[in-house]
Amino acid sequence: MGDWLGEFEQLVLFAVLQLEDGAYGVTIRQAIEDRTGRQVSAGAVYTTLERLEGRGLVLSAWGDPTPERGGKRKRYYRLRPEGRAALTRSWQALRAMARGSGRKLEST
Amino acid sequence: MGDWLGEFEQLVLFAVLQLEDGAYGVTIRQAIEDRTGRQVSAGAVYTTLERLEGRGLVLSAWGDPTPERGGKRKRYYRLRPEGRAALTRSWQALRAMARGSGRKLEST
DNA sequence: GCCATAAAACTCACAATGTGATTAATATTG
DNA sequence: CAATATTAATCACATTGTGAGTTTTATGGC
Numbered sequence: 001m002g003d004w005l006g007e008f009e010q011l012v013l014f015a016v017l018q019l020e021d022g023a024y025g026v027t028i029r030q031a032i033e034d035r036t037g038r039q040v041s042a043g044a045v046y047t048t049l050e051r052l053e054g055r056g057l058v059l060s061a062w063g064d065p066t067p068e069r070g071g072k073r074k075r076y077y078r079l080r081p082e083g084r085a086a087l088t089r090s091w092q093a094l095r096a097m098a099r100g101s102g103r104k105l106e107s108t
Numbered sequence: 109m110g111d112w113l114g115e116f117e118q119l120v121l122f123a124v125l126q127l128e129d130g131a132y133g134v135t136i137r138q139a140i141e142d143r144t145g146r147q148v149s150a151g152a153v154y155t156t157l158e159r160l161e162g163r164g165l166v167l168s169a170w171g172d173p174t175p176e177r178g179g180k181r182k183r184y185y186r187l188r189p190e191g192r193a194a195l196t197r198s199w200q201a202l203r204a205m206a207r208g209s210g211r212k213l214e215s216t
Numbered sequence: 217g218c219c220a221t222a223a224a225a226c227t228c229a230c231a232a233t234g235t236g237a238t239t240a241a242t243a244t245t246g
Numbered sequence: 247c248a249a250t251a252t253t254a255a256t257c258a259c260a261t262t263g264t265g266a267g268t269t270t271t272a273t274g275g276c
Contacts, residue, residue, distance in 0.1 A: 005262095006234085006263075007198065010205075014206055018208065025225065026225095035204045035207070036204050038201055040264095041263095041265050042224085042226090042265090043227080046226060046227090047228090047263080048262080050226090068223085068272080069274065071222090071223070071271085072223055072271050073225095084212075084213065085214055088214040090115065091206060091213065093119070093146055096143045096145075097119050098122055099143070104126070112263090114234075115234090116233075116235090117233075133254065134252075134254095150253085150255095154256090155234080156234075159232090174252095175243090177243070177250075178242075178251035179251090179253095180252055181242080182253070182254090183253085183254070218276090220276105221275105222274100223270100225268100226270090227266105230263105230264085231262100232264090233261075236260105237257095237258100238255100238256080238257090240254080241252100241253085241254075241255090242253085245248100245250080245251095246250105
């Protein structure tokens with residue numbers, strides 16, 4: 001039953017999943033850039049997180065300010081079971097579709 | 109270098125890639141439904157194909173009418189090198205992002 | 217205390233993608 | 247010719263993607 005994730009939403013959810021306790025705007029953005037080589041704007045990340053939270057796929061909690069220069073409080077995100085399920089569905093669908101395409105794609 | 113594919117665009121491109129000579133609206137739709145279990149509307153497929161062609165990722169050619177009931181001519185699609193490259197990029201990015209998430213996703 | 221600087225979050229208008237209900241075009245069958 | 251089958255196309259609207267710019271709150275140096 002419907003409720004699929006866009007591509008960027010998937011990237012963000014994977015980042016949240018893997019960063020575990022350390023997932024907030026900056027690290028999420030960094031994780032995506034590091035892993036995919038794709039440049040990401042901060043705004044895109046925050047907007048997407050907000051929408052994902054609105055859909056109940058993710059939840060956020062404020063951290064405490066840290067004693068470093070610019071140590072503003074962070075907003076940490078975690079996956080909710082619904083988010084994990086949605087990510088699993090979308091990812092499985094793509095994998096199923098990609099199956100067998102290996103040598104038909106570019107090798108570079 | 110920007111120019112990323114949406115999720116549905118990826119599904120459509122994978123279908124075109126795998127159907128080889130037999131890729132047209134109906135078979136593309138069928139392939140996606142069969143492989144992913146996700147229900148797809150015909151309109152979504154045609155609209156997406158049109159946009160992909162406009163971006164130069166795919167090209168189309170008319171087939172001949174076939175001698176069967178309702179044997180209307182088909183519009184066949186093929187991937188252009190640009191399309192193959194774009195699909196490779198997007199797919200690799202997602203895979204890179206997903207790497208290591210295996211056991212953190214749902215098993216069902 | 218005050219100003220410069222740093223880190224993080226947020227806003228928001230606009231662009232790109234996703235979707236489904238509906239309509240059109242052509243063919244065969246009876 | 248009317249009914250039906252197959253495919254394509256249209257199109258308004260919903261959802262997602264994006265980036266330039268702004269705000270908030272902290273520290274460091276003077």
